[in-house]
Amino acid sequence: MGIGAFLIYFAVLLILPLWAQSKVKNTYKKYMKVPNSSGMTGADVARKILQENGINDVRVEETRGFFK
Numbered sequence: 001m002g003i004g005a006f007l008i009y010f011a012v013l014l015i016l017p018l019w020a021q022s023k024v025k026n027t028y029k030k031y032m033k034v035p036n037s038s039g040m041t042g043a044d045v046a047r048k049i050l051q052e053n054g055i056n057d058v059r060v061e062e063t064r065g066f067f068k
Contacts, residue, residue: 040048043062050058 038045041062043060046060050056050060
């Protein structure tokens with residue numbers, strides 16, 4: 001394998017994850033602006049699911065920001 005092929009392979013391995021991260025972040029920003037129909041937060045939904053399944057020993061913590 002020559003140096004040219006190595007550089008192309010390295011560039012693909014560098015660019016592909018950056019592109020995927022950008023797509024995920026942009027999609028998240030897009031749908032973050034869409035209100036949900038129930039008016040519940042993600043933490044509210046998590047608590048409800050846990051309660052409905054009899055799981056009471058799990059704490060749900062709310063955080064601000066992206067993907068914390």
